[in-house]
Amino acid sequence: MRIPGIAFNKPSDWSTGRAINLDISEQGITLRRELKYSASGRFSVVTAGASISAVATDHTGKLYMLDWNGAVYLLDPAYPAPELLLSASPGQPMSPSLLLGTTGRWAILPLEPTETMISVYAAVNGQCLWQASPAIVAGEKIETLAAEHDANGLHILQRKQTLSILEESETEQIQQAVWSYELHSYDWNGRLLRSRSLPEQLADDRENIAHSVHNHDRWKIALHGDHFYIAAPHSSTIWSWSETGELSGFSLPGCRLEGNLIEGPDGVLYAGVYDLRNDSESAAYLIAIRSYGEWERVPGYTGRVDELLRSGEQLLVYDTSAAAMTVFRRNRMIRSPLETDSLPRGHLLLPSADSGAEDNMWHNLRIDAEVPPETRLIVHYYAADHTQIQWRNRVYTLDEWLHAPQIGDRQRLHYIHEHWQSLPLNPLNALFPEARGRYLWIALELSGSWTQAPIVRELELFYPRSSLLHYLPELYQEQGEQSFLGRFLALFGHFFRELHQQIDEMPYRLDPKLNEGEFLRWLAGWVGIAADESWDDALLRRYLQMMPRLYRMRGTREAMVLTMELMTGKRPYVLEHFQYKHLLYDPEWSEALKPLYNDMPYSFLVIIPPDTVHSERQKEMLQRMLHEEKPVMTEAELIVLEPRMRLGGHTYLEINSVLSRPSRMSIDEQSVVSYDTVLTDGGDTAAMTFPFRLDEAIKLEH
Structure with a gap:
């Protein structure tokens, strides 16, 4: 007897569930693939002088390098030796500075509070194009914190310290230092375009500021469209500040931002982080922030992110300690989860399967799937006679809870892992140990590597529980179907039922109208048709349906x-x-x-x-x-037949040749008379320079 079953095997079936990081197609469900950055190369960054203090790019793959003596070099990774653009200044070593670069020019911005001069140079000859310095009044101190540039010019984040009188007496005056934060925008000709004060909420992070000017301790700023991303030193919070003054922020718990922020050509924000929960050498890495609070690790790189640069479609990460630059390129890879310590994962939360009977005992599950090495498939399940669930003082139906927009996917998955049961790993054909209830919910979890992923083509659920135990003497039935013997015999019973099901479905499997692809060609071989790739499925179906008549x-x-x-x-x-x-x-x-x-x-x-x-x-x-x-x-x-009249060949009127009214004629390289099937007798419509008349130029015979 055939056990009733519920099947999921079409995109319309899979789409009824909630897919998280999965692609759904006619071939089945698998982990989502997309263009993602991964480490693809590494080269040394050294100069003939002092060590490097700052690095920038001109967006064509070449690098500007500033050493601690103040010399600026241009390095083409295709050539080993850098080109000197600006000689070192004699005297004192170069103070810590920011270096910005673009095609044809670069800018140096000192980070010391005592030096606030902005200098822009031409790359062709090292000439200073312009300099700018904010006006400083007595008692003020200005410090450059971070800088960014785009096609319009430079955007510089500075803070200003002013002294205000807190308390004053005849003998003593107590002053208090007040910090204000401003963002100044210059065009590439040195004109100040705009100055804006940072919101108080963002500026309040000043308590976290360390006065060190090391790359790990500086402010971060990145430009994205009409708003800026800004992060304070030692902070895990990234603020988004728009042109309209709107401010929003998100944090990266357990991590500390390092290096700087940058927007990639794919519109994703990239940053270096240090995992405070990890004391190993792999604690520092590069992350991609896809949306507020949701981020993933960029594969193929572990190490410091002292400088993060964008060069066209490439990303560059500079490690000061190794004096090396790592190149990241985009490849089509499996999308990773929105976490930092896991390989790519995806989930499909299917809606309830209804058996139609209370206290139903679900029998088994069968999955048609391909699970490559180093990947896995996990099945979570939950059975009940009711459909309701209570979530944070509100009652949902479980199907509604799976799709509720106000509930985050991480919360959903955490609840499923905590409260649902799981089958053994890769359960392509498994019995449910205990799944009793009218309704059954299934959650598929696909885990892959960066290059491989499982693919699930079909899922079938069978009910109610049935076993060959009923055919044994009563002595063996005393412990019930949940005993070892009952579960052991249930496997063989399922195999027999599958065999009977295949026999029942044999007429459908042999129907050309219901098959396609290689199986259809295999059926064609039964009747002696040697079908190659030139035969499409429609032609094969027509031929197979005609074969009984043709054989007769x-x-x-x-x-x-x-x-x-x-x-x-x-x-x-x-x-x-x-x-x-x-x-x-x-x-x-x-x-x-x-x-x-x-x-x-x-x-x-x-x-x-x-x-x-x-x-x-x-x-x-x-x-x-x-x-x-x-x-x-x-x-x-x-x-x-050729689609034209050809003397001496097969020419048949009204089949491949017609006679019509006269038309122009011409002589080509292949024939005296053109491929036109009409003869003319010259006159105004003739294309030849001599009269062309029947029975003179050409003689037609019967």
Whole structure:
């Protein structure tokens, strides 16, 4: 007896559930793939002088490098030696500075509070194009915190310290330092375009500021469209500040931002982080922040992110301690989860399967899936006679809870892992140990590597529980179906039921209308059809459906006509020897007919209209089919007509040639008369320079 089942095997079935980081297609469900950055190369960054203090890029792959002596170099990774652009300044070593670069120019911005001069240089000769310095009044101190640039110019984040009188007496004056934060925008010609004060909420992070100017301790700023991303030193919070003054922020718990922020060409924000929960060497890495609070680790790199640069479609990460630059390029990879310490994962939360009976005992689950090495498939399940769930003082139906927009996917998955049961790893065919209830919910968890992922094509649920235990003596049934013997025999019972199901479905499996692809070609082999890639599924189905009729008339003229009509879509013409043999006795006709039709009494021609054969391979296939269908002891020749009149060839009026009103004619490199099937007699419409008249230029004979 066949156990009832519920199947999920089409995109419309999978789409009823909630897919998290999955792609759904006709082939099944698998982890989502997308263009993602991964480490693809590494090269050294060294100069002939002092060590490097700052690095920038010109967006073409070349690097500007500033050393601690104040010299600036241009490095092309394709060549080992850097080019000196600006010689070192004699005297004191270079103070810590920011370096910004673009094609044709670079800018140096000192980080020391005592030096606030902005200097922009030309790359072609190292000439200073312009300098700017904010006006400082007595008692003020200005410090550059961070800088960013785009096509419009430079954007510089600075803080200003002013002294205000907190308390004053005749003998003493107590002053308090007040910090204000401002963002100044300059164009590339040095004109100040705009100055804006940072919101108080963002500026309140000043308590976290360390006065060290090391790269790890500086402010971060990145430009994205009409708003800025800003982060304070030692902070895990990234603020988004728009042109309209709107401020929002999100945190990266357990992490500390390092290096700087940058927006990639894919619109994703990238940053270096240090995992405070990890004391190993792998605690520092690069992350991609896809949305507020949701981020993932960039694969292929572990290490410091002292400088993060963008060069066209590439990302560059500079490690000061190793004096090396790592190159990241985008490749189509499996999308990772929105976490930092896991390989790619995806989930499909399916809606309830209804057995229609209270206290139903679900039997087993069968999955048609491909699970490559280093990947896995996990099945979580929950069964109950009711559909309600209480979540944070509100009652949902479980199907509604799976799709509720106010509930985060992480919360949903955490609840499922805590409260649902799980089958053994990779359960392609498994019994439910205990799944009792009218309704059953299934959550599929797919875990892959960066290059491989499981693919699930079909899922079937069977109910109610049935076992071969009922066919044994009562002594063996005392412990029930949940005993070891009951569960052991249930496996064999399921195998038998699957076998019976396959036998029941055999008529459908052999129906050409319900099959496709390789299985359809395998069915065609049963009737002797050698179908290659030139046969499409529609043609194979038509041929298989016609085979019983063709077999009954095989070896006849009608069978050949039907076969050719089926293969080409047009009915062919069959010309047999008896139809023209009386003309062979006429000497004038015999000379013209023998090359075209031959004089063999046991041969015939199958003539196919023009535009029915589109390749030489198709013509060979038709000739082979004709050879298989022709009567025994005969010879058949396939003739594919040309779509034009050709003297000395097969030309048939109203088939591949027509006579119509006169038209212009021309002489080409292949024929005296063009491929047009109309003859003219000259006059105004003639294209030839000499009169062209029938019976003079060309003689037509019967």
